[in-house]
Amino acid sequence: MDEVIKKRVFSGVQPTGKVTLGNYLGAIRNWKPLQEEYDCLYCVVDLHSLTVTQVPAELRKNTMDLVALYIACGIDPSKSALFIQSHVHEHAELAWILDTIAYVGELNRMTQFKDKSRKHADNINMGLMNYPVLMASDILLYQTDVVPVGKDQVQHLELARDIAQRFNARYSDTFVVPEGLLSKSGQSIKSLQDPGAKMSKSDPNDNALISLTDDADTIRRKLRRAVTDSDTCVRHGADKPAITNLLNIYTLCSGLSIADAEKTFEGKGYGEFKDAVADAVISVVEPIQAEQKRLLRDKAYLESVLKQGADKASYLAQKTLSKVYRKIGLIPRIR
Ligand code: ATP
Ligand code: LTN
DSSP: OOOOOOOOEEEEEEEEESSSSSHHHHHHHHHHHHHHSSEEEEOOHHHHHTEEEEHHHHHHHHHHHHHHHHHHOOOOOSSSEEEEGGGGGHHHHHHHHHHTSOOOHHTOOOHHHHHHHTTTTTTHHHHHHHHHHHHHHHHHHHTTTTTEEOOOHHHHHHHHHHHHHHHHHHHHOOOOOOOOEEOOOOOBBSSSOOOOOOOOTTTTTGGGGBBBBOOOOHHHHHHSSSSOOOOOOOOOOTTHHHHHHHHHHHHHOOOOOHHHHHHHHTTHHHHHHHHHHHHHHHHHHHHHHHHHHHHHOOHHHHHHHHHHHHHHHHHHHHHHHHHHHHTTTTOOOOO
């Protein structure tokens, strides 16, 4: 029987702190179903996280927590390669080559670079500017077809496509030009304190985000404190950004449609609605937390998963990198 060649998926999250409900609903949750249809690589992008100041011991802990979280969220290591970016040295090597393809002007225009430069004005390092090139390297190294990400990463993905096309035009067909995959819902979960901003792991205001490690009481308290809109009706709409965000969270966690949720809370106040949102969030988060805790106690298992993941990723990465080196005129090492 002919072997069916599956299309390839690559995605990653930075181990920069507590993973939020936004990361889960906008990104990680959508990875699980893809495993059936695609050849998936899911990566903890630790090199990216170095673009903002990290405490080494915390980075180590966040990295292993995230590995366990991926599995707790349904990534099955027997189906997908789960690995740590720095374990596969080709990511950094290809990034250097792609640096010679990307233009300073286009990197300078990236929204995330501008945002992060504002937030970390004391540490606008070259890595922060180069961040999208390393991301392009992650993607192109595996000849990735599909990249599931949240809305905030679309601009970076466009850049990865531009870099791939530019390289292919200059040196002949080398890279697959990747497509983005945005989840229909959960594209952008907003801050609980400012529905104009995205919910972000690195928000200094802890009340603005729900972390996947928050306990039930904390989740309930944060949702009760969430800002609301001026009238009291539970309705989805551009004129009601705060309630729309809570409705998005509610429907994504409960499985109800927006219309059904609006009907359920017709004539009811925000208090009752917020408690229901909390119940729905808790019912999603608690089983993940329990599984993550269990996995973190089994270090040997996590290490075996990471070894297997990095072995598979290295094999594929090496193939692409040697092709790239050959095409651009570097002489292969004699072994
Ligand atoms: P940081 O605050 O450190 O910049 P972050 O919360 O933005 O981190 P990332 O590691 O940059 O998280 O993103 C991981 C994934 O989660 C990406 O695919 C991104 O698009 C998605 N994502 C991040 N925040 C949200 C959000 N608020 N809503 C939906 N998806 C999100
Ligand atoms: N920049 C991404 C994380 C990331 C990524 C990737 C996502 C790094 N490399 C490759 C998809 C594919 C973010 O979510 N902030």
